[in-house]
Amino acid sequence: MSASERIEYLLLLRRPSESSRREVSGRIRETGGRVLAEYGNVAVEALLTRDQVAAANDSGAFLAQLSGPMSQEHLAKLSDEQRRVVDLWNARHTNRFHRLVKDRTLQGRSWASEELQPPLPYSVIGPEDFLDLVHRFEREVGEAVLPTDADNDDRQGHRTNAEGSFDAESFREYESLLVKQYGDERLGYELARLAARLGPAYYDVILRLPEGLIQLIIDRFFREAACWRMTGEMAVGLVFVESSRRDGPKFTTAERNDICNEVLTGLNWLAAEHPGGNLTWVYDFQFVKIDVANGNDDSLEGYWRDPAMGEVSYNGNTYAASWSGVGDYREDMRLSNLAAHALVIFITPYGNEWHAYASSGRITLARRDNWGGWGRGSIDMITAHEASHLFGAADEYTGSGTPCSSCSTTHGCDRVPNGNCGACASPRQSCAMDGNSRRLCGYTRGQIGWGHLFVELTTADELWAGTDDDVWVDIGDHVFTLDTSDHDDRERGNREGYPVWAPWLRRQDVRRVLIRKGPDGSAGGWKLLRVRVWTGGQIICDSRPNRWLEDDHRFWLGCVTDRNVLNSLVVRVTTADVSWAGTDDDVTLTLAGRSWNLDNDGRNDFERGNTDTFTLDPGTGLRVSSLASVRLHKSPDGVAGGWRLRGVEIVANGATIYNNQSINRWLEDDTRTWSAAI
Known part of the structure; x- marks a missing residue:
């Protein structure tokens, strides 16, 4: 391993405490390392170079720094909590787990593959919380909303009617009905997936919800x-729920360790992908046993989940054996760790209605049908998929069940469209929200909050319209590269989304939208069809340039909000109409310390008596008010000698700010510069 290579380290704290954990994590971030996980107050897992490890440990804060397994001799010297964390770490470094990780037989497969089971659909409207809200509404208005058969189900036992469940086509039709009924595409999207979770007894109910509800x-x-x-x-609370009965559902020790490490691997992968290096999972482990008979593949989770919550203990707190206990446990973890959010992951061998789903701050993973046919080795990406749902990411797979059907529904805090939905993506990119893939597309990254600015570019669908040249977005005072590192951007007909990580960005910082292309490569120009830009959950620019960016005209400007920013710059230069007045030498314009080479590609500029017009890229961060002087400079005289400049006109943001057609000066020999105040 080279000194500059970053690898995962498990760092045991010499003096376990919350303050010590926070101090160590802060020091790691100061070195440029990434804190992936914190295990209670006893250990931190981070991506670090050897030099970063040494810098973070300059005060001797680490009891041990592990890049591989710890020996049994040293394990015996640890506390019970430290040993539990290191046992998991050691299990991650066994040959058995390495074989599990390397077996990528199902990698890249869509979650909707026919012979495999997809996760249950996700809705921001969690089934349990929805039913609780409906019951409160019924009590307040004195009217029943739920029919008797649906109400009796109450999501605690078995589905009252499994027949009549959606297929892909009927689900799309149902979603369309909801959008029409409530006049809101996003609401229709979420209610359709809620209905699929609740079952057929609720389909008509959700189509006729009272306006107040x-x-x-x-x-x-x-x-x-x-x-x-x-x-x-x-x-994150990882709650393993197994039976205390001799013949009840259980995991073996090796199986439990593998599953736990798969979950950690999936979440830690997300932390490693974070664009700002600022995502850390703070874990609490709960291994509970319950005296409950096993259900079957139609059983709803309440029969094992609620008793399990009655066995959870965190920081001396115990919890109600009910759905409310889950929320209380989450809130205690959030407050104790000063975390932004808290979630619970239930993991069980008990019979359950489905193998994987998420809602209302919890994820459920069940061994049903060998984890839905995906096997233990896919739990990492199943976990990453479900966790991303909780942070706003939409499903992108199509096929059976509850497929996505629109690229226009918006998701997450920033209302980013589902542009990688397989029904309409152009092109469809590999993504954890579409299949078993260790990749997040730009749209998913935007939905989970990894972009303070989101830019969507559409390339025209015509011959030679695509480009491999670099492209940037310029918002007035700042420029950001638009590039997907492992994807061929801006091919003919493509529509692609780019999340821009800029934590300092405010809406008022976006003073304009200027799309700039680099110099033409071997394929020539690029035809930009459409530009859309979001920030803070609002679309702030939606324009259809349908324009070629090529040669000397390689930028498009639109959606201007600050007229003092230099957004357009046109310069007209007139050569005198006298003998030998023209030149083939280079001419450079300078304004406010910025320089432009004046050259129209394919034209013979600065000929005798001609007026040449140059439409220039306005650059970044210039203000019209800063244009106090103008300068023209000619390169050393060529074979034709000097150049006689007659006049200059400068047009900034559509208004002439300088115009002098009586300059009449030779620029030659050692006097090749002309300047004037504006």
């Missing part, structure tokens, strides 16, 4: 406070 749903589940961004410290 709809408003409560919007207030509860759609306001900004309800959305999560995947940034900062996130508390």
